[in-house]
Every structure is written in C-alpha cells, then in structure tokens.
Amino acid sequence: MRSIDIHAHTFTPTMLKTMAAGQEWYGMKYTDAEQRNIFVKEGKIVNVHPKCRFTPEERVADMDQLGTEVQVIAIHTPVFGYHLSPADGVAQAREVNDDIAAFAKEAPTRFAGMATLPMQDVDAAIAELDRAVNTLGLKGAELDTVVNGKTWDEPEFLPFFKAAESMGATLFYHPQPQHNLMLERTNKYGLNNSVGVPVEDTLLVAALIYGGVMENCPDLKVCVAHGGGPACFGMGRMDRGWQVRSEARVNITRPPSYYQSRLYYDIVVMSERSLRFLIDQVGIERVVLGSDYPFVGWDPSPTGWLQSLESITQEEKDMILWKNLEKLLGIETKG
C-alpha cells in the first residue's frame, strides 16, 4: 500500500555484531548468553525485540506483510549515546549513521533513514547532521525528548535548530520508552510507557513552543512521536498558563496553540477518537503515518487500522499515509 512510516525502530549491524562477540559497544553489552537484553547504562536494561535484528531482506518481507511501502528507520532511543563523552558520542553517531545509511541502501525504494546525533556537543551534532543529510542521504535525525536532563528550550540548542532548518532536515522526537520521567514517581503498572511516554512527548512540544524554537525557526521540520502525546488535548491549559503567567511568555508573542500546527505528529495515539481530535486540532496536513514498529501490535496492521476508520475521510487517510511525508521528506512512493 502506498505509505511512508516515520516511526520505525531498529538496532544496527555493527552494534549487534560487536555485542554478539561478547564485546562492549560504547559501554553497552548483553546481560547474558541468551542475548535478549542489553545493559545500556547506569544499570538500565533494554529488551531486544527480535525484529530489531532483522536484515534488510527480512524487514522488507515483514513490511510486505503489514502493507507498509516505506519505513523511515532509526536506531532505538534506549541506545542513544548522549551520556557518553563527546568523543565517544561522535564516534557512536558516525558508526550508527553509516550503518543506517548502508541498511537503507539495500532497498532504497523501501527504506529511508534518520540519524542519531551526539547532542552532548552541539557543534559536533550540527556537523554530524550535516554529514548525515548531505553525504549519507539521511532525512534528518531522531532525538530524545531531553538531553542529559536539559530541555530543548535551552538557548545552547538554538544554533542546532537553525542549522537543521537551513538544511531542511526533519527532526523526529521520541522519548525513552521505559527510563523516562515517570520513574521519578513510580515504576508500577508499566505507567512509564503508558503515561510517561505521552507526558514526555507533551513536554517536548511545550519546550519547543514556549522556548520560542517554533517562533524563531518557522521553517523547522519537527515531528513528534505518539501524536505529540496529549499536547493537543491539554493545549487549552497551556494557553491559559501563557495568558496568566509572565514566565510563560518570555519567548513567544502568541499563545501556544498558535504554534502547534507548525509541528508534525504521528498517529500512534491508539484510539480513533483521539486521532480524529488530533487532526481537528493541528490540521490534516500535520498528521503522518507512524507505527512504532515493531513494538505496537496494530489490528490488523498500521495501514490497515487507519484504512478501517470511519471518521477519517479517504483524502485524509491518503495525506496521513503518504502525501504529507512525501512532501516533508522528499520521498516518492509508488504503491
């Protein structure tokens, strides 16, 4: 089916090969001989989904099953290297980005790629984004919602946004699925994923809007995973905060809701009513297909779920499935 999926996770061949040989990969290693889990950092463990090990051929076969034409692949956020030394961060990003580009080239009509960046060193991140986009042909970068505790409204990140804007690179934001803000409150019931993730997405939307990034970089291309969380539903409260609190107005001249249509949002909101609401709030040209591959079991598939919805028109479905992302990323689909 004619479609581009902007939200598709993977691990990279060099990373997997290094750890399979029993070696550390930028401080990360398998927890045991079964190689199902990775020690990431600071005692944190991430599970390795078997599909994140797929070769390009295996992945294309699975996409055929799902009816997905193009996946925009990126390395999964838990192995991002923002915590590494700047030198290690740069080395890791270069290796990952070379791998992602090579993986995508194995099936160039089926894959596009997103870089990872050493955000602990803003100058190095700009240089690597330039290399990833202009040399490797990647479409932009996937970024965490927070950088070693710093939020993205910090002035030190503004040169990065300016650079991304001038390159036409797309920034895809995705929080840590497990080790996120929720753990400050509780580790029960999987709330870190079910609530912590969308709260992180919402905080990212807020940081970019209230921080003045969307005002200062009007052509910046940003897409937020999980539909931006419930940012659109809670936008009225953000507007009220802007009206009554001077500290909420330091960087922006208009209410937050004015800027929400400058971002893009994927459809991982997990209910038709919420997707309809998102479209009505941000505009259909800002909503794009994302599947969270391979972690979300869509019924019957990401594209099949969307096509089955009665409250979304066929023209809206086509915009979500491929038209919006063709334009945003400069990809041609064939169907």
Add this chain to the structure above:
Amino acid sequence: MRSIDIHAHLTPQRFWQATEKGGDWHSLRREQDARGRQIAIVGDQRGGLPPKARWTPEERLADMDSLGVDMHVLSPYSGFYNYGLDASLAIASSRDSNDEIAEMVKAWPDRFAGLGTLPMQDVNAAIAELERIMTTMGFKGAMIDDKVNGKLLDEPEFLPFWKAAEQMGAMILFHQGDGTLVDFRTDKFHLPNSIGNLADRTITFCSLVMGGVMDACPDLKICLSHGGGYTCYNIGRINRGWQGAPDSPTKPPMPPSEYLRRFHYDCIVYTEDSLRFLIDTVGADRVLFGTDWPYDMEFDWPVSWILSLENITQEEKELILWKNLENLLGL
C-alpha cells in the same frame, strides 16, 4: 438555571488572622514579598496567595453572585495539605480548617457545602477526621493530593482509608498539592502546573484502577479535578499498558477504559473541543462544573463560558452545571 462549583478553594480566615502579626498557624507562617504579594510558608515550601484568597465569606459570596455561581462546594487550599509536617500539626490544621468550612456551611447552607482536608500521612487519623466531618458536620467528602509524601494512593496502607470513604459515602476530590511530576524535569513556563497537574491526575486514575482500589471499593465516589488530566485522551494507550501488564492479584479484570465511568471529572479543560471529547468519552452524567476559584488558572466567567458553548446541548449543560452534583452530593 443553577450552578454548583465543585472546585473552589478556601484559605482559612484562621490562617490569615493567626499570621496577621507575624504569628504562626500550626507552624505555617506568612510573609509579604517585595511586590506586596502574600506568601504562605509551609515547612520549607513558599507559595504565593492571590488577593482573593484572603476574602471573607461575604466578599466571596458577592464574587459568586457576580460570576453567577450559586454554590461553592468548598475545598481547602491545596498548599495547606501539610502532609510533610508532623502528623500532630496536620491533624490540628485539618481540624481547624474543617471547622471553619463547617461554620460557613452552617451560616449559608444554600451557598456552601464542604469538602474537608485530611492528615493523610497518618491513615488512622485521616479516617478519624473523615468520620468526624462526615458524621457530625455534614461534609460531602474531602480533597486529597495525588500522592502522600511521594506515595501513590494505591499503596496497601491506604486501603482502609478507601474502605472507610466508601462506607461513609464520602466523595474524594483529587487535586495536586506538593508539586507535580513535571517539577522533576523543569520549573519553566508554568509547566509544573499546566502539564504537571494533568499528568498527576492521569497517574491517579491509573494507579487506583491498576492497583485494584476501584475493584476493592465498587461504591467509592471519586472526582478527578482538571477534567481528569490526560486520562480520557490517553485511554487507548492506558488500555494497551493494561493488556501488556503481567498478571497480579490487583490487576483489574477489565481494561481501564471500562472504569472511566466509575469516576467523576470537573470541566476545567479550557476548550470546547476538549470538553466535548471528555463528555463523549466518559458521559455527560460524569462531568461536574468546576472553576478553580480563586486562582489565576480559573475560568474568567465560568457559567457564561459553559452557557456559550455551541456543541454542548442544553441538557448536557444542565447536568454539568448543577444536576450531576445535586445527585452525587445530595445538595
């Protein structure tokens, strides 16, 4: 048409009077900052109080008249939960605050009803105070924080409290007090309030459902303020989390969406589209009029806002403005 406000706070006159000449009210103190703003000091926390927070009942009634609000279901100022203080101080301040609310209800029974505050750091004392205000003082319930000194309310130690609240028919209103989840990330742009309140209410919904409290107490009455936060919009993802959660003795037998109608929600969601979404998700009989009086995040003209909405039916407006609360609280 009547209007009953479930979300209207009271900063006790007893606090203002006790601190007038530099004294303390159960260890709470007060200062004026450089701009003349009143600052309440609770332990090591400092919180600004708006001018309306010191208004007398008569001044409050006059403001309610100007807003077209018939009745305030009074709840305490959330900065005075005092869960972090010695339990003896919180017990005393709770009794004092609740006694003042009782006096207001007695003096103006058509204009005020009461929700108490409870010393939740001492569960037995909290149950005793809830019993005092429910059985001898005619309160409708109590307002509590989403967490008690870091603990969520699904911890087993709180189950006797939930059983007692259920048995007494007390409605428990959830409202943040001691910071929110977002404080762990940033203090900028008012986000601990504008996002944090909504995150905390969502966590409360999930913890009460996933922690088995709603199954253990089928008749419990709960109101989640600020429209229940992100609960209704995010319920699809919350359901998916339930599907993937390992079996446990408290894991509910039904998906969390099946529990949405076990809760009530105030209407403080600020936009017509979000209110419509809330009603469509939980039912108009579950949405209650609330204003957040007297804080800056309150609606400017709450009754006229509700009445002006074009996508809410007249019947729904009546349910929200007063009928639901009449039924729920017996007003």
